[in-house]
Amino acid sequence: MTDTKKKTVLVIGGGSVGAIAALNLEFGGLATVTVVLRSNFKVVKENGYSIESCDHGSVKAWRPAFVRNEVPNIAAESLPPYDYIVLTTKNIPDVPPTISTLISPALPANNTHTTLVLIQNGLNIEKPIIQAYPHTPVLSGVSLIGSEETAPGTIVQDDRDRLLIGAFNNPNLDAETATSRAKEFVTIYGKGGKTEVSYSDNVAHDRWRKLVYNACLNPICAITGLDTGRIRLADGSVEGLVRPAMREIVAAAKANGVVLGEGVVDDMIEVDPLDLYLSPSMLADVRKANFIEFENLLGEPLREGKKVGVQMPTLEVLYHIARALQWRTKEGRGLVDIPEKRKH
Amino acid sequence: MTDTKKKTVLVIGGGSVGAIAALNLEFGGLATVTVVLRSNFKVVKENGYSIESCDHGSVKAWRPAFVRNEVPNIAAESLPPYDYIVLTTKNIPDVPPTISTLISPALPANNTHTTLVLIQNGLNIEKPIIQAYPHTPVLSGVSLIGSEETAPGTIVQDDRDRLLIGAFNNPNLDAETATSRAKEFVTIYGKGGKTEVSYSDNVAHDRWRKLVYNACLNPICAITGLDTGRIRLADGSVEGLVRPAMREIVAAAKANGVVLGEGVVDDMIEVDPLDLYLSPSMLADVRKANFIEFENLLGEPLREGKKVGVQMPTLEVLYHIARALQWRTKEGRGLVDIPEKRKH
Known part of the structure; x- marks a missing residue:
């Protein structure tokens, strides 16, 4: 056979x-x-x-x-x-x-x-x-x-x-x-x-490098409902969200022994051509009310960074918002029980 | 007449x-x-x-x-x-x-x-x-x-x-x-x-006190799509998002001379009865694709806090996400021009 x-x-x-x-x-x-x-x-x-x-x-x-x-x-x-x-x-x-x-x-x-x-x-x-x-x-x-x-x-x-x-x-x-x-x-x-x-x-390098996109742009797009083209056009999103988040991943990688190249943040911001308006996986999943891979993409690098003392305030907030979105999907699929609505 | x-x-x-x-x-x-x-x-x-x-x-x-x-x-x-x-x-x-x-x-x-x-x-x-x-x-x-x-x-x-x-x-x-x-x-x-x-x-006190709800729960509900009941049930959202944000507002108020009572954070977390599942204004606005009042409710307290040296990492991220949501609404109403999508 x-x-x-x-x-x-x-x-x-x-x-x-x-x-x-x-x-x-x-x-x-x-x-x-x-x-x-x-x-x-x-x-x-x-x-x-x-x-x-x-x-x-x-x-x-x-x-x-x-x-x-x-x-x-x-x-x-x-x-x-x-x-x-x-x-x-x-x-x-x-x-x-x-x-x-x-x-x-x-x-x-x-x-x-x-x-x-x-x-x-x-x-x-x-x-x-x-x-x-x-x-x-x-x-x-x-x-x-x-x-x-x-x-x-x-x-x-x-x-x-x-x-x-x-x-x-x-x-x-x-x-x-x-x-x-x-x-x-x-x-x-x-x-x-x-x-x-x-x-x-150098598997660690391969994975941390991709996380510069996947722990940052991916959840930011999912949370804001904007694709990777629009997030670059939206008032202040790159400087206020994307770049700070990516810098935290670069710092967490470094503290874990993985030195990413100087230009990695800009490379990842621009990796998707702006005018293709591509939806990263988490955004596509949120739109379809699918579960998102937020624990491996966002939770693990956050925990690894914090474990070695890296400050990651942006990823911390993104993580908890992503977790709330996941809970919403769980509720939508009947996987969590909530108290009945009170008649007032 | x-x-x-x-x-x-x-x-x-x-x-x-x-x-x-x-x-x-x-x-x-x-x-x-x-x-x-x-x-x-x-x-x-x-x-x-x-x-x-x-x-x-x-x-x-x-x-x-x-x-x-x-x-x-x-x-x-x-x-x-x-x-x-x-x-x-x-x-x-x-x-x-x-x-x-x-x-x-x-x-x-x-x-x-x-x-x-x-x-x-x-x-x-x-x-x-x-x-x-x-x-x-x-x-x-x-x-x-x-x-x-x-x-x-x-x-x-x-x-x-x-x-x-x-x-x-x-x-x-x-x-x-x-x-x-x-x-x-x-x-x-x-x-x-x-x-x-x-x-x-004491207008300043009245306004900062209400901001404990309005700068925190209000945008967090709008961003996560969860009402004030569900946000209290969703895995880790209160401890990971709501409470840290509220503490930042309390600190910013204090640094601006407004001392809010000890129990204000818990009071505001519980001000809406859980089982009424109430939607605060920004969540209602996001659902209707209306503009949100994020600058006065979130941007101004953030700026006032930072001006006097208060660390507000949670509100900073919430602010930029809210700003991206506002941009999305602007795009939806034809108020921003973006480059045409490339045929690839």
Whole structure:
């Protein structure tokens, strides 16, 4: 059934990032990919993906080797363990299930074989996983892709897939193992030549650098309801909100041993072209009344900065507002009970 | 036409606060009231107000002595100057017209006769007016009424009208003049006995005290989309946002010579009953895509606090977010131009 020379890869989350990842992995010819889908399962199962990509051109009715609507239970199905499990879902630790719970059925007991690849944003996302599966190699994927699922199974990728892969520090494993898995994954992922994937030996730097955008612009846009173009036009928002927040992240990174380049604040303010009026993920999520990834993107860098004595007053307020927005979404979904309204 | 023993009062703004003010003023028998209306002019002109009031009971088809749809131009109409002009509109200095411009046609040149009464929230609202009309007595009205215009001309007042009247400091006038006008206005307003109006000799205290609610809970609710009940239930919002913001206002007040009572923070957190889920004014305005009074309620206390060296990191962030929300409303109303979206 499966080509035994190929690596088996389970991609959990087949949205705009996961679909392109699956495509790159299969396109290189070194992997057999199983994709776990939810909302778009039926469409992709029946018709495949329809992809318009700046990297791959027009790809119609494309199906990965296997498509599933839930995470496979390898013990119950007597499946061999996957070589790689790639996570491309949102990572929202404050709303169940956690990533650790989600992947559990697909991991063998006392796993050392399967390597996890977290193509997810934020800080400390590996920690609960390493705690739950101490000998599992866990890789960091920092993606700069611009892609969108415009309809179920329809992916428009209009900005190149640039992916930085490195090994998260795992005190239970020798560094060599994790590093060699990272380099192998880069080879498998990049083999097709249609993507910019590279190995990084500085995961902390990759992640803190992206947080300059994700802990600042992302929640500020979500809270104000303004996209990354409009926030640059709105009276005083860049100088009053965006820049102070970004400076706090740069300071927190530095206090944690990560020196970001001099121009990183301006680079991140201008990374989205003003006149494309792009909505970062949290703004898109707030508009759809979806949960936001505020704990990993905002809460963790805030806590890491404060832990080493960095003053972060702007992020502190943004964090608590984001938390209130998350509570509002929870209430909207019936996840919190509140006292009945009094008739006065 | 006008009973010459009565004082003439022009009430600008005949919504939920102005209608009850007009009713109290006429009910006492000491004033002839002209109300300037906008959106509800036609309804009130034709049918009068329909008022359900905890103070006045059910009042049907009630009309003040005169109803107008714009501020009278007393020079052009050869009208005698009003004894009092009461402002009950929103006060939004960042969106024209300013209050000074609005009242201009109703004030005589080099006015000393007409007393202005600002039943409006926030700090320093008298300053642009005294600058424009240096010898005009200006009174502060701090209102704690609970009333709502549920349909044009239909007012539901379900919480008592409590009004504190005092004289703003005006360096161009002797204190006696302003004080005697304030006391006279209290007499006129309270004569009917259906309201709790009183004279206050500490306007700064009255205003800073109300800011503990209005500079903090009000914008926090507007920004998070949560009412004053829900904000008390939402994970960490009171301790993470509301209380730190309120403490900053208490500190700014103190540094400006106004000592607020020990329990003011808790009092203001709990002033709205949790299970009524009341929406403060800025939240109601954001929901209707109306402009918010953020400059007088939030910007001025922030500036006054910082001027005397008080650290106000929470209010600083809330201020800039509120300013971004205001910009969004301006864009929605076509008041700002932005570059066209690029076709990519």
